[in-house]
Amino acid sequence: MTDGTSGGAAVCDRPDCPGAGRGRINVRGFCSECGRKARGRAAGSPSPDTPASASASASAILESESTATAARARRRAVARKFTVRPAGDGLMDLPRVELPSLRDLVIDDPQPPPQGQPCAGCEETVGAAYAGQPALWTGVCHHCRHPFDFTPQLRPGDLLGGQYEVVGGVAYGGLGWVYLAEDTQLDRQPVAIKGLINDDDETAQRAAIEERRYLTMLDHPGIVSIINYVRHPARGSGRPQGYIVMEFVAGVTLSTIGDxxxxxxxxxxxxxxxxxxxxxxxxxxxxxxxxxxxxxxxxxxxxxxxxxxxxxxxxxxxxxxxxxxxxxxxxxxxxxxxxxxxxxxxxxxxxxxxxxxxxxxxxxxxxxxxxxxxxxxxxxxxxxxxxxxxxxxxxxxxxxxxxxxxxxxxxxxxxxxxxxxxxxxxxPEPSTLFVPTAALLDSGLGRIPGLERWLTGQARPVLADGRPGPKRVPLGLPVPFPDAKDPGAALLNTPTDSGPRRLIEQLRAFPHESAEIRFRICRAHLELDEVDEAKAQVKAAERIIGGDRAPYDWRLNWHRALVRLAEGAVAEARREFDAVYGALPGEYAPKLALGYCAEHLADHGAAERFYQAVWQRNRSQGSAAFGLARLRLAAGDRTGAVDVLSEVPKVSRHHDAAQIATVRVLAGRLGHPDGLPTEADFAEVLTRLPRLYLDDGRSSGHARERLTAEVWEVALDWVLRYGNKDEAGALFGKRDEEAVVRADLERALRDLAQQADRPEAVEVLVDRANAVRPMTRV
Structure with a gap:
């Protein structure tokens, strides 16, 4: 221990101790938590009904504060000897901490450790500064009478093992002084010499031997390495004492970084x-x-x-x-x-x-x-x-x-x-826990409307934001990789083209108990909208995992959340996804799911934070971009929605959907009085529309015809509200703006009529085309 207490020390018996039973009584009789004497610990101590004296409590606090202040002062003095240079631009680049001269670290006036050290006989703290009294170099443990000696055993110029010449002490470690030395047989390379508290300290001797053995085995760039082990006569007794020779690490500890x-x-x-x-x-x-x-x-x-x-x-x-x-x-x-x-x-x-x-x-x-x-x-x-x-x-x-x-x-x-x-x-960085999904959390904003859009409903509908219903979301979220330790993992990692019904039959024939098999069957039932069956599979997986492990398995929370979404219980799903986020704070998937839940529950501030965290980290996560676009549209921010959708990169599998959504948002009618696009919006539409990858790359086709019809419908609304009859300020730069737009819309609707596969649909579309036909001039 290094805090002045030990596992075998008495526990503070004061009912008002803030340590709530954790306070340990040190050798001087004071609690490590409240700083007061224990009741009835020694003769002359206060009675159970008498509070500890203010002076005793204050002195303990002052001692603690002065020790901490002294430690900070020592670290600050060491830190001033280093030069700190800026970090590079890389993700894990750190500031560069450099020391012009190793000899600057040598302590000219060594002092005993102010916090003391554990006694070799009983592990009580010995030698610590207390109540204004300085720390002790030597003495005897008040508890077990074992002697201690913190005096440096090596001095500048001492030669250890005929090879390592001591320069001076640089720090006091947990088991004794650490010295800077130079290897006289290897171009005076710097090394660290770690000594023991004193030559009679058997505990420290054993610990040093263990350290030497382990260090000899280890080889890792992030772990200090041992070079040698030597013995040198102890000062005074002449008894050989062991020292560990290690690489010298010229840096500052994270305690100094905290400063x-x-x-x-x-x-x-x-x-x-x-x-x-x-x-x-x-x-x-x-x-x-x-x-x-x-x-x-x-x-x-x-x-x-x-x-x-x-x-x-x-x-x-x-x-x-x-x-x-x-x-x-x-x-x-x-x-x-x-x-x-x-x-x-x-x-x-x-x-x-x-x-x-x-x-x-x-x-x-x-x-x-x-x-x-x-x-x-x-x-x-x-x-x-x-x-x-x-x-x-x-x-x-x-x-x-x-x-x-x-x-x-x-x-x-x-x-x-x-x-x-x-x-x-x-x-971006691929997840090791979730399979990338091709699905997109969108219910139509990134798709060309079907022909039914003109056969049913409003003639000029408001642009839908495309938020999918809760039942559709489980199929659009990433899927966890099977746990490699599960007996069904090998089977689940085998590609299959079986539909959900056939897949359920195949997986039910698996002969072993497998939680991962149950999870996969659960998701297959959700594809078939069989929620009760899916819920039963989650319960079966919980039984297989076991009651002692189930509360800590995030896979159960994930699949329970999917079932809650399928039931429409979004608030309950949110709580389950939140548990997954707590277990996996570095993953995309739970944040994407939580973004949707918050959006659905109108908690747009939380939805923004979750979607933004996913989107900024990986621009290929199209579902996050669409989520942010929906939030922008809900706030009436057409430009913001377009900006997000336009940034989905070409390498993303959702790029084409985002480009379609961008055109639809630019040309769409939003749900407020000023919801029509601006002239600049239409100008951008006319630039983007021909570039869209539609109809397998052809310049014309059914999809392009339907999107063109949607654009001209809104254009006609704009002309009827804002258009001019002269060329100045006209939407498309033509004098008779309304007649031009009506003609283009009529043509687009007649193209749609050719797509219809039944007479009544043709009749509806022709009637709509006739309704917008421009007046014939006589």
Whole structure:
């Protein structure tokens, strides 16, 4: 422990303690949470009914504040020795932290650690500064009487192993001093020498041996590497003492980076600061993924154990690393503030999920230093970031990410989202969880109207915004990839052209219990509009997954949401999709679904944030573009809708639909008194209409004829309301504007009559053509 408490310490018994049973009593008798003496702890202490003295409480607070202030002052002094240069333009580029001279780091006047260190005999904190008294170099533990000595054992000029010449001490680590030395046999390359607290400290000796063994095995660019292991006579006793020789990492810890953020350093200011924080997390997770693959747990991930050097990140101080599931040996080294609750409060062994908790707490520690609104990410970015941390630091480990890779994938998704929203520049990346879909969440805005449009309904209808009904949405959303661990995954990954009814029959013959098979059958029933059967399949999948795991499986939330949409229960579907968003904050799919739900429920502000987050990150996501266009149309913003639709790129499978929708929006009649297009809108229509890819690329055909008829209908309305009889200001630059438009519309309607396949339809269309025919001049 490094906070002055230990797992075996007494718990504060004051009912008003803010720690609510978590406060531990240190060797001086004070609570780590409320700063007061425990009731009845020692003779002469206050009675149970007597409050602790104000002076005792105040001194504890003052000591804590002075220690924190001193630590910040030391970090600030170190930071001033570094040069920070701007980050590059890349997604994960960090500011460059450089040190002109390694010797600048040497501490000329070493001091004992003000926060003290755990006692080797009982793990109580010893030597800490307290109530205005300075920290101690040497002494005896008040609890178990074990001696301690923080005096540096090496001095400048000492030669270790006949090879490493000490330059000086640079820092005090968890197990002792860290020294800068030079390799006299290798061009005086800098190395770090890590020593122990003292030569009698058996616990520290064992921890150092473990660290040396693990470090020798490890080879990862994000983890500090060991070079050698040497012994040197201890000062005074002459007893050989072990030292670890490591690569020297000339950088600043994330604790110092937090100070940069709090001070609004120019290189850690603006909305990009969250990108830097997420980059630190991504690189730390890469290192943890490697460790976990070696069946090792880091145990003590915190800001002071992650170093930013140059433009890179490296995890340092691996003294706490232990084998996964290791029960023998010394207790795990943790820092309670960054340790998982099951380890701190329930004595569980650290696992991979404990490490992920530490990453989440480390990122939160950094982002809590953000003070200015300009430093916060735009749009949905902040919420996605908060949800990432919420899952990583969930109290129940079953709610956390299942692995470092899983967390890293979602973290990088949030990083790309923030980057794209900040620069309004896309950052696409294929999802590993959802299959790209060819479906489009649109109910007609991007399609040419059918002939029925002129045979039924209003003669001049208002342009529909194309929002699909809830029942159609499940078929237009992305589909989750089958879980590779599910027994039915191989079958589901085999292409098939079976229709939904035949597919249900085939999948029901699968001989094993498979949640993924049930999910696929559920979606097939939704295609057939068989909602009750689909709901039964979700319940069957829940039974297969198991009651202990089902509450934490986002696939169940996703399919329950699809069923709720098919039932028309959009508010209930929204809650289920929100649970998926909490589990997968870096994915497109739940945000697209939540955008639709918010749009349907008239929560246009939320719909805007969700659609915008998807659209800015990937311009091929046509459903998000159409969603934004619908919101613009609902607000009467024709230009805004056109701007969004026009940006769907040619590489998108929804490009042609977006081009059609653009023409229809430009020429459409909106549902308000001033809903007719402007002259500029019609001019743009005449430019775009011939370029549309219609009728398999032919210059004429049924689709082009129907769209042309729709355009001329609105043009006639415009001429009747605003048109002039002289050439100046005419819509199409002709003197007899009304006669010209009527003639073109009549011709278009007669072309439609030739498409009709029954006499009564021909009659209706001919009657409409005759109704708009221009008057014959005599």
């Amino acid at each position: 940069y953020i709090a001070r609004v350093d120019p290189h850690f200011d603006g909305a990009r600061v969250y990108q830097h924080i997420l980059t630190y997390g991504a690189l730390a997770l890469d290192a943890l993924e490697y460790l976990h693959g070696e069946k090792l747990v880091y145990c003590d991930l915190k800001p002071s154990n992650v170093m930013h050097h140059e433009g890179r990140v490296k995890v340092i101080d691996l003294g706490a690393v232990r084998q996964l599931g290791q029960r023998d040996g010394p207790p795990p080294v943790i820092t309670e503030k960054f340790a998982a609750p099951e380890v701190v409060h329930h004595g569980a062994l650290p696992t991979e999920l404990h490490d992920l908790y530490g990453v989440g707490k480390t990122l939160k520690n950094l982002s809590d230093k953000v003070r200015r609104a300009a430093q916060r990410p735009p749009g949905l970015g902040r919420e996605s970031y908060d949800r990432l941390l919420a899952r990583a630091t969930a109290y129940d480990p079953r709610q956390r990410f299942g692995s470092a890779r899983e967390m890293a994938e979602q973290l990088r998704g949030v990083l790309r989202e923030i980057h794209s929203l900040r620069l309004e520049r896309e950052q």
